Amino acid sequence: MSTNAGRPLRLRLSALDPFRPRNPASDAFALLACALILTGFGLVCVYSFGQDRVLRQALWAIVAVAACLVASRVPADRLRQAAPWLLAFTGALLLAALLFAPQIKGTRRWLVIAGVGQFQPSELAKVATVLFLATRLSAGDALRGGLWRLGWPVAVVAILVLAAPDLGTTIFLFAVAFAMLIIAGARLG
Numbered sequence: 001m002s003t004n005a006g007r008p009l010r011l012r013l014s015a016l017d018p019f020r021p022r023n024p025a026s027d028a029f030a031l032l033a034c035a036l037i038l039t040g041f042g043l044v045c046v047y048s049f050g051q052d053r054v055l056r057q058a059l060w061a062i063v064a065v066a067a068c069l070v071a072s073r074v075p076a077d078r079l080r081q082a083a084p085w086l087l088a089f090t091g092a093l094l095l096a097a098l099l100f101a102p103q104i105k106g107t108r109r110w111l112v113i114a115g116v117g118q119f120q121p122s123e124l125a126k127v128a129t130v131l132f133l134a135t136r137l138s139a140g141d142a143l144r145g146g147l148w149r150l151g152w153p154v155a156v157v158a159i160l161v162l163a164a165p166d167l168g169t170t171i172f173l174f175a176v177a178f179a180m181l182i183i184a185g186a187r188l189g
Contacts, residue, residue, distance in 0.1 A: 031073040032068075039064075047158065064117055074093065083132045083135040086124075086127075089130065090121060091156060092127040092155065093111065094121045094160035095160060096111060096121075097109060097121050098163055109164045121166065122169045125158075125161055125169070126172065129173050130176060130180070132154065133177055133180045137181070139185040150181075151177075158173045158174060
């Protein structure tokens with residue numbers, strides 16, 4: 001007789017839950033492997049545009065992996081403390097891009113960094129939004145009626161991204177925020 005037969009259905013279904021706690025080391029390795037495979041495919045696709053672009057993208061990929069390794073060593077408490085400040089810093093960068101960035105093809109999305117190249121603050125906005133919402137939602141703010149407190153900082157950042165104009169990133173920010181709120185248990189009404 002199976003040991004599952006006496007367990008309630010809820011407990012049997014919880015074993016299928018993709019969000020259940022598992023071995024963090026194997027999950028991190030699987031995530032890193034997927035990211036590296038996708039990066040490799042991306043570099044192959046960029047190769048069709050020219051070898052110089054592949055080298056530049058490969059360099060940025062190495063920088064990104066190094067940044068991920070550094071970020072993985074930061075304690076979670078420090079990330080929680082930094083989340084609102086990172087979102088505010090991102091908002092300041094987006095505002096600086098709107099006010100001071102050169103206009104490229106009718107948009108003001110890129111800040112020019114001497115010696116490095118161009119930086120698009122809306123890319124940082126994606127990370128900052130997810131980190132901010134994850135921090136707040138893990139504290140249960142969405143379930144305690146704190147949606148306004150959660151929503152206005154994200155809305156300000158999204159409006160600054162939209163003003164660039166960058167509709168695609170704005171839709172992405174709202175879609176990610178909406179998905180995170182639903183997963184956290186926020187009521188749609």
